[in-house]
Every structure is written in structure tokens, then in C-alpha cells.
């Protein structure tokens with residue numbers, strides 16, 4: 001008789017690795033299977049362009065990683081994870097060369113928004129600044145409320161929820177000038193939804209608070225360092241990792257008491273034979289991503305953009321909303337995409353040869369869109385960094401089909417593994433008391449398709465491990 005493992009995990013993204021670690025820490029025997037030749041999922045680093053240029057094909061900047069209650073409870077520094085903080089977490093430049101900035105300090109951020117809005121920004125963030133730990137536990141731990149654990153500070157959570165459920169268009173009322181509105185809209189843009197959707201303020205506010213409390217750091221050596229640290233810790237706890245193994249059917253896996261899937265819900269249903277359970281999951285819009293090897297730093301007109309790890313490009317709330325509506329609602333490529341850009345080598349010299357830089361930029365597109373959006377992306381960068389194209393040594397582009405080919409979880413190029421627009425950020429992949437459990441008593445979902453959704457924070461893995469642990473403990 002083959003021995004029965006306690007848990008088998010499918011997929012070595014941040015959530016699969018976290019689920020595996022959390023179970024191994026509790027003394028369970030864990031085996032993990034990953035389709036690609038290396039672990040990491042959306043947290044990888046590769047030489048995509050030229051030798052010596054180490055790019056992050058997916059995630060690069062980690063406010064939710066640095067603020068993750070799950071990661072903070074693990075000794076990841078011992079396994080090589082070191083956070084590096086750029087001088088400014090984020091800048092949002094304008095055509096006149098000025099910028100709104102998201103700084104570590106609330107004062108510097110407020111000052112960059114102009115005298116008419118500085119006070120309103122302070123009033124927005126102040127109630128939560130000293131309470132990040134409980135807010136992070138309750139916000140990212142939203143899944144645990146579904147999983148049998150009561151919020152730590154329900155009053156604060158309700159207060160945050162009442163502000164957070166407002167659409168970003170509400171900032172037209174709260175703020176008097178365009179800078180503050182654009183700053184908030186850019187952060188909400190990470191959700192990939194129009195600005196009048198409900199619950200858009202919650203992620204924007206979490207990103208702002210994270211900047212003030214934990215920063216928006218990059219890991220030394222690239223996002224792969226997060227995955228390698230998780231994998232190193234898992235091995236030290238006795239877990240086994242198999243790479244280069246795409247799982248197609250449940251009966252290909254070793255016998256186990258629990259199977260935990262860091263996959264899309266659709267793939268889980270197919271592999272575990274769950275029929276049409278997840279047929280109603282809606283996959284969201286996609287992106288066009290470009291990784292650049294540069295001959296020098298990006299020549300931003302705004303001096304603040306030149307010292308920020310992340311730069312949002314899209315001058316007004318209306319511009320950002322139009323780009324989102326094009327990609328998400330109208331099903332067409334935006335003429336002027338809203339860009340999220342990252343410049344990790346500003347703070348990490350290991351990423352590129354001396355004097356050179358890696359830089360990434362992406363704009364949003366409809367799910368499954370085929371074509372080349374390089375011209376639209378570069379035209380937009382050139383508006384704020386004239387001469388940018390002259391610095392490009394090489395580039396690697398990826399639209400929806402290439403993103404889907406990189407990672408089976410990006411269905412149609414949806415990097416969130418299921419739309420996170422509106423209530424879908426909270427209710428995912430479907431309305432269920434414990435969304436990590438499935439119709440099969442031994443099969444669990446741990447990917448970003450489950451709450452609290454996308455981002456490299458491992459929290460869906462953390463909550464899924466808890467659901468598994470409760471089930472196995474009952475069975476024992």
C-alpha cells in the first residue's frame with residue numbers, strides 16, 4: 001500500500017507555497033507539485049531580455065507582501081528575503097512635471113496634493129494609521145471571518161468598510177483638486193475596474209496605509225526571492241517540492257487526506273472532476289506588459305517619479321476611468337492606457353549591470369485581446385518621460401495570450417484569477433460560507449481566486465490551510 005500523505009498542494013505560487021508551509025508547520029506531511037520548472041507563479045524573476053538584466057515577469061512591488069500577516073509570521077529573512085525600500089513608494093506625475101506622491105510620511109504625501117486637499121488626505125488615513133496590524137489581520141483576514149474566526153476589531157472594520165465601499169468617483173466630493181483624485185484613482189486601478197464601482201476605495205486606502213506603515217518594497221534579487229524563501233522554509237519543515245509536473249487529473253497525485261489547489265477554479269473543477277461547480281466564475285480584463293532593459297534610468301520629467309519604486313501614468317481620474325472602461329466594459333484597447341510601472345533597479349543594484357536598469361510597464365486590455373499594444377504604452381510613457389525610447393536596449397512583451405501561456409491561472413490573461421471588480425473582491429470565486437472548501441470533502445482552493453484576492457501576500461493559502469487543518473483535525 002502506498003503511504004497516504006496528509007496534504008498534496010497543486011501549484012507553487014505564493015498561495016500554494018504558503019498553504020504548504022502552514023500545514024508543514026503544524027506537523028503535516030506535505031508534497032507540492034508545480035507545472036513550471038521553477039517555483040513562484042506570479043512571484044518569479046528571469047533574464048527575459050539580455051544577460052545580467054533580471055526582470056520580474058509578473059509582480060515586482062510588494063506592499064501586501066511586506067504587510068502580510070502570514071508572511072510576517074514566518075522566518076523568511078532566514079531564507080534570504082530582504083525588503084529594499086525605494087526613496088518614495090509611488091509617484092503619480094502630471095504633464096506639467098509636478099507629481100502627487102505616496103511617501104512613507106503622511107505629511108509629505110499630503111503636501112504633494114496641494115493646500116486645498118492636504119487636510120482631507122490626513123483625515124482619510126489618520127483613523128487607521130496606528131492600527132495597521134489589526135486592520136491588516138481583519139482586511140486580509142476577511143477570509144478567516146468566513147472560516148470561523150471573528151474579526152479582531154469589528155468596530156474598526158465596519159468603519160473602514162463604510163469608507164471602503166465607496167466608489168473612487170466619490171473622491172470628486174472629498175477632494176477639491178485633481179492631484180488627490182488621480183492619486184486615489186491610480187491605486188484603485190490595481191483592481192482593474194471602472195472608478196464608479198463599489199468597494200474601490202477599500203484597496204486604494206489599504207495601498208495608501210501600507211505605504212505609510214510598511215512601505216512598498218521590492219525584494220533584493222527580485223520577486224523570485226519571496227518564492228525561494230517560502231520554498232526554502234517549506235523544505236526545512238520537511239515538505240517536498242516537485243517542479244515540471246503539470247497536474248491534469250486527481251488520480252495522478254499520490255493518495256492524500258487533502259488536496260489544495262493553487263489554480264483557477266475552472267482548472268480545479270476539471271482536475272478534481274467537480275463538473276460545472278465553477279462555470280459561473282467571471283474572468284476579468286487582462287493587460288499588455290512590457291519588460292525593458294534600459295541604458296539608464298527612465299528620463300521622467302518629474303523629479304519625484306525618478307525616485308519612486310512605482311510610477312502611475314494617467315493624469316486624471318477621468319483618464320484612468322476611461323482606460324478602465326475601455327478594457328473592462330467596452331471591450332476595446334484604450335487609446336491612452338493607464339499605466340502601472342515599476343523601477344526596482346533604482347534600489348536594487350543586483351537587477352542590472354552597473355548604470356543600466358530594468359523597468360516594467362503595463363496597461364489594461366480586454367480579456368483574450370490579441371495584438372500589439374507596444375506603441376500605445378510607449379506613447380504614454382514618452383508624454384511623461386521624453387526620450388524614453390532612446391534608452392531602450394531590449395524589451396520583452398506579453399499580451400493576454402502570452403500571459404495565459406506563462407501561467408494557467410491567468411485565464412484569458414486575467415492576472416487576478418477571476419474578476420475582482422465590485423463585490424467580486426469579497427465574494428470569490430462564488431458565494432460560500434468557507435470559499436476554500438469545495439463540493440469534494442478532500443479538495444480545497446487556495447489561489448487568489450479565493451478571498452482576499454490578488455496580490456503576493458499568501459493570505460488565501462493561509463486561510464485554506466486553516467480550513468484543511470480544521471477538517472483533518474475533525475477527521476482524526
Ligand SMILES: Cc1cc2nc3c(=O)[nH]c(=O)nc-3n(C[C@H](O)[C@H](O)[C@H](O)COP(=O)(O)OP(=O)(O)OC[C@H]3O[C@@H](n4cnc5c(N)ncnc54)[C@H](O)[C@@H]3O)c2cc1C
Pocket residue numbers: 010011012013014015016033034035036039040041042043057058059060061062063064065245246247248262263264267287289362403407408409410415416446447448449453454455456457
Ligand atoms: C504582470 C503582473 C504584475 C503583477 N504585479 C504585482 C505586484 O507588483 N504586486 C503584487 O502583490 N501582485 C502583483 N501581481 C499579482 C500576483 O502575482 C498574483 O496575485 C499572485 O501571484 C497570486 O498568487 P497565487 O499563488 O494565487 O497564484 P500564482 O502566483 O498564479 O501561482 C499559481 C501556480 O500554480 C501553477 N499551476 C497552475 N495550474 C497547475 C497545474 N495544473 N499543475 C501544476 N501547477 C499548476 C502555476 O504554474 C503557478 O506557478 C501581478 C501579476 C501579474 C501577472
